[in-house]
Each structure stands twice: as structure tokens, then as C-alpha cells.
Amino acid sequence: MKSNPNITRVFDLLEHCVLPVNKNDAFANKVNGEWKKYSATEVIEIVDKVSIGLLKLGVQKDDKIAIISPNRPEWNFIELGVQQLGAVSVPMYPTITIEDYRYIFSDAEVKFIFVADSNLLNKVKQATESLEGIQGIYTFDKIKGANNWSEVTDLANGEDNAQLQPYKDAVKPEDLLTLIYTSGTTGQPKGVMLTHDNIVSNIDGLVEAKALDLLPEDKALSFLPLCHIYERTDIYVYMYNGVSIYYAESMETIADNLKEVKPHVFATVPRLLEKVYDKIVAKGYELSGIKKQLFFWALNLGLKYDPMKPMGWWYDTQLKIARKLIFSKWQEALGGNIKLVASGSAALQPRLSRIFWAAGIPIAEGYGLTETSPVISASILTDFRIGCVGTILPNVELKIAEDGEICVKGPSIMKGYYKKPQATAEAIDADGWFHTGDIGELSEGKYLKITDRKKEIFKTSGGKYVAPQLVENKLxxxxxxxxxxxxxxxxxxxxxxxxxxxxxxxDWCSRSGIEYSDDAQMIKNPKVKEKFDEEVKGLMKNIAQYEQVKKVELLPCLFTIDNGELTPTLKLKRKVIHSKYKNLIEGMYE
Structure with a gap:
């Protein structure tokens, strides 16, 4: 059942959801230290100008327009303007290589490119040097000698917006909306073809399931990359609910922006929640005396919490005290208004789910892929299980194959991979089931649990299969x-x-009387190595014998995107890491 029958194309959200709520801060971003707000009517006016400007530049239905930028209102202005013409947005990560840009521009046959700043402009210029067919590159920042995106909207000055109606009417729900090139952990990126209907059906499923149950007076903070379908679909759900969308300045300013905006909702990935938790714990270690005792008492209390189970009078009384004395500061750090934090893209450690819920910060896990627009399952705040990724959306069918692989069907499944019929046939079988490549199970018959990636499971010489993600999360x-x-x-x-x-x-070295020199030296310290061996041994107690980590090596530097060890969505590139640390790995088995 459709949640709103008037919305059959994504840009319909503007007329039927954003405009009726008519907020003065439909979109907002920080400019020169101040929050610049765009009213609902301003948003629609700018989007229409983008459409008319692109028409004047000769953009036609199905033409491909690339967007490369961190999150900012201009990102959505361009992509919504592109949508209204039936053209196709090709969003790309600001962090990928020049070679990847060149490949995608060529494969997608991109005609126009919009970039945020001078750094990205330089990368794009290098990537397009030998390419034909690129008709224009525009920047969001004002850069001397570069074409600015305002030149596109200026082409619409004095024009009648009514001229757009025939173009909008010509866009059908089954038309291609966007081409998203999945980074993948191996091989060249593949262009995922998503239609208006794919994404609208995903919005419908989320609304019907009440997964993001929001009100028009609410505010959202956007910081996960908009080029990923996860944040982008969340933005559309915010628009559906009339929620104000504030764009964080950068990943580095999230903490400040949370305090300024005081959002009711934001989407994140487990890696960021892990970093938040680690920073909080590090500050706890800096405390002394009774304050330190109270902090770790509250922390240990929170690690036992389950919001779906009665915890008893004595526990509830203690939690009330812990929330007042300790956890209230956590809530303040996130702005003080959080109704919901949506976590996706990877499995969240159950302990993090417990501790944030105990702190009065509800975390709802979800699961999906770019190919599924993206949400397959989502946690409902009143009915979920810790360690699971929610229940299946009402308009999605799911089955677990004999080998444990999760397969799904439904209107949100992609049209296919662009120009790759063989890859499409491998992903979507003859009966229309999309094979996710993830291994999972249904707990209590309804709560989906992801256990690993099919391709990442490995076999030991004893013939036992090991699911590395489960063990990694435990570590x-x-x-x-x-x-x-x-x-x-x-x-x-x-x-x-x-x-x-x-x-x-x-902190541990300080408490243990070990002098700290630098990171690279400390990981070689015998006492430090011994501590990590003990730590791992303790963590492996409840892991099956054949899955238990027996030896470890410590590394002095984080795995990063820049070093090619993580994908833009922060997943481990296992082959790269295995190759880079081949000698170290082999050394553990000598």
C-alpha cells in the first residue's frame, strides 16, 4: 500500500510534502559561521531554476550528470533539478581516486559535472583530460577561473517555471533516477541502476513500518555521504515527514554541529559510534576519585541494559541515577533532543546498542544494500532485538537460501547493473530473487541477524568455516x-x-607503571603484547573453539580510506590488507 498516492517520483516530495509544511528551514547549512536557512518555497524555486538552467544547456532525458561534493544543500538542489527533467544523477565519493573518476565518467557517459571545491575541481580536471563528451564542469564554491553552479540557475532568470511541467509529466516511476557506482572491496565499480519507483517504494516501506517515525517540527543532521543511497534515502524520508534538514559542515565538526542544531534524528555508521564511545571512555579514564568510580559504575550498568526486557525495580532505580549523573552529559553532547539514531552499513556491536539505549539515546539498526535502495530491514523502537538488524519492511520479501545467504524480492530491488547484463544475471536469479551476498538468519522468525559476508567466510585447514566479522566485532x-x-x-x-x-x-600503561614513548614503539613492548594476548583470550571465551583467535599482531596505524585499506563506506578491503601485511600474517603461522 502506498503511503502517499501523490508521490510516484522522488521529486514529488517537494510539492506534496515539503511545500505543505512550509518551513522556513527546510534546508540549512553553515556559511561564514552562520546557519543559512532555505524556506520550502526557496528550495523549490532553486530546484526549478536548476532544471530550467540545465534545459538551456541542452540537458535531455536520460543524460547523466555527476555530483561530487560533501553534504550541502547544493547537492540536493542539483540532483532534484536533474530528476525533474528525467535526467540521471551520478553521485560520486569525494575520496575516490582520479582513475575511478575517469572510469565512471566514461562508463556512465557523463555530460556535466558539479564539484564542491578547488581540490575536487583539480581531481576532476585530471580525470577528464583525455575524455570526450564532457560539456561542462561547475563548482559550488566560488573559484576564480571556474564556472560556478550559479551560472546554471542564472540561465533561468526571467523564465516561466510552468515550462517545466511537460518535462515532469514525462518522467515515469519506472524511469532511471540515479546511477550509483558501488565501491566494492574488489574489482572495478559497478553502476547500480535505481529508478524512481525503487526509491519511492523504499520510502513507502519505511513509512508504513514506522521505522523513522518523525514529526514536521523535528530537525535532522546530515553528515553521512549523500552519494551513498543510505543517507540519500534518509533525506527523502525526512522530506516526506517535513523534517528540517541541517547539513553538517564536515565530518570533523559533527560534535559542534550536534550541539548547535540539537537534532531529533541522524543516520550514522557503527564506526562513528565506536569512536564516540571510545572518546567518552577515554575521558572517563581522565577522571579521578569518586567521579571516576561513578563513571565506570554507570558504564557497567549500561552494558547490561536491554530496552525490550523488564530489568527490575533495583536496576531501574540505579539507571535513573546513572542517567541523571552521567548519561545526561552524553545526551547533551548530541544536542539533547535525540529521538532516534539510525545505524547501518555494518553490524553494530551489541554492547554499543545497550550502552546508548541505557544512556537514553535510542539506536535503531537497519540493513540493506545499494542494490535494494537500500533498506531491507529496520528496527522499530518499540519492537526489536539487540544484535539484530530489525524486521523486514512490509513491501519486501525475504528468504534464507540453503547456504544461509539472504535473498530478497520487491519493488525496491535495482533495475540492474549498468551495461553489465552478466553481472545483473548473477545477482538477480531467474525467479527475481536478489542475492545479497550476506549470510543471515531470522531470530524468533522475524528479527533479521547478519552473521557475515558470504565471500568473507574462510575455511581453516581443519575444514571449519570461520565468519570473521562476528569475531572482529567481539574483539x-x-x-x-x-x-x-x-x-x-x-x-x-x-x-x-x-x-x-x-x-x-x-592510560593502561600509565596505570601499569610503563613509560609511554610512541605508538610504534609501544606495540613492541613485551608487557603491552602480553596485555593484548590476555585481552584476546578473555574475549574468546564464548566463541566456538575453531573460531577463536589464537595469535595476534599489533599495528601502529589505523586502516584508512586514503591508504586503500577501507572502502568509502568504511568496510575492510581484506585482499589489500592481506597483501600489505603478508609477511606479518605468515609470521603468525611459522
Whole structure:
């Protein structure tokens, strides 16, 4: 059932959801230290100008327009303006390589490119040097000698917006809306073809399930990359509910922006929640006396919490005190108004779910892929299970294959991979089931639990299968461990490369009377190595014998996107890491 029959194309959200609520801060971003607000009518006026300007530049239906920028209102102005003409947006990460840009521009046959700043302009210029067919590059920042996006909207001055109606009417729900090139952990990126109907049906499913149950007076903070369908669909759901959308200045300013905006909702990934938690714990270690005792008492109390179970009078009384004395500060740090934090893109450690819920910060996990627009399942705040990724959306069918792979059907499944019929046939079988590549199970018959990626499971020499993600999440439960990768394909037992949480390590060294020199030296310290061996041994107690990590090596630096060890969505590029640390890994088995 459609939640709003008037919305059949994504840009219909402007007329039927954003305009009727008529807020003075439909969109907002920070300009020269002040929040610049765009009213609902201003948003629509700018989007229409983008459409008319692109028409004047000769953009036609199905033409491809690339957008490369961190989150800001201009991102959505351009892509909504593109949509109204039936043209296709090609969003791209600001962090990928020049070679990837060149490949995508060529494969998608991009005609116009919009970039945020001078750094991205330089990358794009290099990527387009030998390419034909690029008709214009425009910047969001004002840069001397570069074409600015305002030149596109200026082309609409004095024009009648009514001229857009025939173009809007010509856009059908089944038409291509966007081409999203998945970064993947191996091989060249593939262009995922998503239609208006794909994304509108996903909005319908989320609204019907009440997964993001928001009110028009609410505010959202947007900071996850808009080029990823996860944040982008969330933005559309915010628009559907008439929620004000504030764009964070950058990933570095999120903490400040949360305090300024005081949002009711934001979407995040587990990695960022882990970093928030680690910073809070690091500050706890800096306390002394009764304050430190209270902090860790509250923390240990929170780690036992389950919002779906009665915890008893004595526990509830203690939690009330902990929230007043300790957790209220956590809430203040997030602005004080949080109704919901949506977590996706990877599995969230159950301990983080427990502690944030105990702190009065509800975290709702969801699951999906770019190919599924993206949400397959979402946690409902009144009915979920910790350690699961929610229940299946009402308009999505799911089955677990014999080998444990999650397969899904429904209107939100992609049209296919652009120019790759063979890859499409491999992903979507003859019966229309999309094979996710994830292994999972249904707990209590309805709560989806992800156990691993099908391609990442490895077999030990004893013939036992190991799901590395589960073990890695267990390892990261230690305050001393920031990142972990489990290895051991064809070996007698699993081992792991660990990146310490160096602030916590410094604190432990201080308490243990060990002088701290620098990170690279400390990971070689015999007492530090012994501590990590003990830590891992304790964490492995409840893990099956054949999955237990028996040996570890410590690394001095984090895995990063820039070093090619993480995808833009912060997933481990296992092959790259295995290759880079080949000698270290082999050394653990000698």
C-alpha cells in the first residue's frame, strides 16, 4: 500500500510534502559561521531554476550528470533539478581516486559535472583530460577561473517555471533516477541502476513500518555521504515527514554541529559510534576519585541494559541515577533532543546498542544494500532485538537460501547493473530473487541477524568455516582495540591484526607503571603484547573453539580510506590488507 498516492517520483516530495509544511528551514547549512536557512518555497524555486538552467544547456532525458561534493544543500538542489527533467544523477565519493573518476565518467557517459571545491575541481580536471563528451564542469564554491553552479540557475532568470511541467509529466516511476557506482572491496565499480519507483517504494516501506517515525517540527543532521543511497534515502524520508534538514559542515565538526542544531534524528555508521564511545571512555579514564568510580559504575550498568526486557525495580532505580549523573552529559553532547539514531552499513556491536539505549539515546539498526535502495530491514523502537538488524519492511520479501545467504524480492530491488547484463544475471536469479551476498538468519522468525559476508567466510585447514566479522566485532568490544581483521584461510587456527585504541593504551600503561614513548614503539613492548594476548583470550571465551583467535599482531596505524585499506563506506578491503601485511600474517603461522 502506498503511503502517499501523490508521490510516484522522488521529486514529488517537494510539492506534496515539503511545500505543505512550509518551513522556513527546510534546508540549512553553515556559511561564514552562520546557519543559512532555505524556506520550502526557496528550495523549490532553486530546484526549478536548476532544471530550467540545465534545459538551456541542452540537458535531455536520460543524460547523466555527476555530483561530487560533501553534504550541502547544493547537492540536493542539483540532483532534484536533474530528476525533474528525467535526467540521471551520478553521485560520486569525494575520496575516490582520479582513475575511478575517469572510469565512471566514461562508463556512465557523463555530460556535466558539479564539484564542491578547488581540490575536487583539480581531481576532476585530471580525470577528464583525455575524455570526450564532457560539456561542462561547475563548482559550488566560488573559484576564480571556474564556472560556478550559479551560472546554471542564472540561465533561468526571467523564465516561466510552468515550462517545466511537460518535462515532469514525462518522467515515469519506472524511469532511471540515479546511477550509483558501488565501491566494492574488489574489482572495478559497478553502476547500480535505481529508478524512481525503487526509491519511492523504499520510502513507502519505511513509512508504513514506522521505522523513522518523525514529526514536521523535528530537525535532522546530515553528515553521512549523500552519494551513498543510505543517507540519500534518509533525506527523502525526512522530506516526506517535513523534517528540517541541517547539513553538517564536515565530518570533523559533527560534535559542534550536534550541539548547535540539537537534532531529533541522524543516520550514522557503527564506526562513528565506536569512536564516540571510545572518546567518552577515554575521558572517563581522565577522571579521578569518586567521579571516576561513578563513571565506570554507570558504564557497567549500561552494558547490561536491554530496552525490550523488564530489568527490575533495583536496576531501574540505579539507571535513573546513572542517567541523571552521567548519561545526561552524553545526551547533551548530541544536542539533547535525540529521538532516534539510525545505524547501518555494518553490524553494530551489541554492547554499543545497550550502552546508548541505557544512556537514553535510542539506536535503531537497519540493513540493506545499494542494490535494494537500500533498506531491507529496520528496527522499530518499540519492537526489536539487540544484535539484530530489525524486521523486514512490509513491501519486501525475504528468504534464507540453503547456504544461509539472504535473498530478497520487491519493488525496491535495482533495475540492474549498468551495461553489465552478466553481472545483473548473477545477482538477480531467474525467479527475481536478489542475492545479497550476506549470510543471515531470522531470530524468533522475524528479527533479521547478519552473521557475515558470504565471500568473507574462510575455511581453516581443519575444514571449519570461520565468519570473521562476528569475531572482529567481539574483539572490538575491548576498550584497548580500535580495529581488527581476522585471518586464517587454510591455516590451523584464526589469527588477527589489531590496531590499538592508543588513548586507552596510554592510560593502561600509565596505570601499569610503563613509560609511554610512541605508538610504534609501544606495540613492541613485551608487557603491552602480553596485555593484548590476555585481552584476546578473555574475549574468546564464548566463541566456538575453531573460531577463536589464537595469535595476534599489533599495528601502529589505523586502516584508512586514503591508504586503500577501507572502502568509502568504511568496510575492510581484506585482499589489500592481506597483501600489505603478508609477511606479518605468515609470521603468525611459522
Amino acid at each position: 572490538k568490544e575491548s576498550v584497548l582495540i580500535e580495529q581488527a581483521i581476522v585471518v586464517g584461510e587454510g591455516q590451523k587456527f584464526p589469527s588477527a591484526l589489531l590496531v590499538p585504541e592508543f588513548n586507552a593504551l596510554k
